[in-house]
Amino acid sequence: MSEAVTQVEDIEIRLLLDALVQRYHYDFRQYAFASLRRRLRAARAALGFASYGAMQDALLHDETVLPRLLGYLTVQVSEMFRDPEYFRAIRESVVPHLRTYPSLKVWVAGCSTGEELYSLVILFREEGLENRTLFYATDINPEALRMARDGVYALDRIRGFTENHRRSGGRWSLSEYYSAAYGRAVFAQSLRERVVFSDHSLVSDAVFGEMNLISCRNVMIYFDRTLQDRAVGLFRDSLARRGFLGLGSRESLRFSAHAGAFRAFAADERIYQKCEA
Incomplete structure (x- = not known):
């Protein structure tokens, strides 16, 4: 693809993203652009649009296009x-601190279809903390949230889930939790x-509670630096003193304006604690 064609394509994509904000209030404009371009190319091909202009026109006039497009713009791989090792670190290092609180709040930000949420609920149950904990599971994709609420997964995925659970220090068989x-x-x-x-957007929404643990894994890798800083600032403001923040294995606070x-x-498991001051 020539540079001129790519330039025109990028203009069309930005117009499409502007339309998405103005029509539905979903803002992807500060997501990493190269990743967005790849996903929108896949969406255009799969949904059968000849151009991004045609996609934009359909998006503005046909509300059924939105959930299909969101399926490509939001990453549902979990x-x-x-x-x-991340969950073992929570079990062995974070949980002893959390035990000292009479009640707990845990936020799974960007919960996708619920796999990380259920992992944490199971871990908290096994550690005797579930009954004093309120879990918040948020995402911008309504279909992903529906799937998370249902808690239904293909049976051929369970072997991998079971092995991960065992390696994370699981106390019982994963089969105890599903039929x-x-x-x-x-x-x-x-x-x-x-x-x-x-529904909650790290792009535009505000703090909604004081959390003891926030787990937001493999979400910020799709943000540009400005949006990453906004999200980390939101997590900082959402955490109680000495609260914990867990990120994905390829994410870090190293270059964040809020790292201090x-x-x-x-460190190896990308778990951080909010400072007291």
Whole structure:
């Protein structure tokens, strides 16, 4: 693709993103542009639009286009107890601190289809903290939130989930938490009893509570630097004193304008603690 064609394509994409904000209030303009371009190319091909102009016209006049487009713009790749060392560090190093609180709030930001949420609820149940904890699971994709609420996953994924759970220090068999039928694993309703599912955007929404633990993994890698700083500032303001922030294995606070508000708690696992001051 020539430089001139790419330049025109980028203009069309930015117009499409502007239309998405003005029509539906979903703002992707500060996401990493190269990644957005790849995803929008895939969306245009899969949804059968000849141009981004045609996609924009359909988006403005047909509300059924929005959820299909969001499926490409938001990344829904996850698994339970992904990066088991992260969850082991929470179990062995963070939980002892959390035990000292009579009540807890945990925010899973960018919860996608719920795998990370259920991982944390199961971990907290196994450590005896579930009954004193309120979990907030947020995402900007309504379809992903629906799937998270349902807690239903393909049965062929369970072997990987089970191995991750074991490696994370799981105390019981993962099979204790789901029932299997018709090629699906349905996680127990009891795991959702202390969960609040809600739409929330790290791009535009504000603080909504004081948290003891925020887990936002493999979300900020899709943001540009300005939006990363906004998100980290939001997490800083949302955390209680000495609260914990967990990021993905390829994410860091090293270059954030708000890095001084945190100290590395379990550096290898990208877990940070908010400083007292």
